[in-house]
Amino acid sequence: MRPTSEDQPANLAERLEHRGLRNTTQREVIYRALHERRDHPTADEVHARVRPDLPSISLATVYNCLETLVQCDLVRQVNFEREPTRYCPNLKPHAHFHDQATGSTLDIDLPPELLAQVKAILPASYQADFVEITFHGRTTTKLVPSTK
Secondary structure, X not given: OOOOOOOOOOOHHHXXXXXXXXXXXXXXXXXXXXXXXXXXXXXXXXHHHHOOOOOOOOHHHHHHHHHHHHHOOOOEEEOOOOOOOEEEOOOOOEEEEEEOOOOOEEEEEOOHHHHHHHHHOOOOOOOOOOOOOEEEEOOOOOOOOOOO
């Protein structure tokens, strides 16, 4: 899935400032790394990706930056049972397919009418703010993950 203007806020610094936070080089590099390869990396994987640009960055700083990006609604956390948290820059409503054999995670577009149907099955006194759908399984063919 390719990034679109809907996926990325017009200005990272503006979104951070709105929350009373400074934009930092670390946050910019980590945010860019998440958008360059949209493969739902773990914090360790993000750390490895940004080290060439920020050789002295610590894993703790990566975790702190990722938490800030999540709190500012710039990326989403994706959690699978007993696995490290992964990070997703796709903010549009979508599902995930988690390949249990390879550990890879892919975004699956969900038609708005399907989301409406899912929300409609809730009892009348319930309102869903968001829906998380994850498919667990194995790919039957070798998929090459998108780099964008």
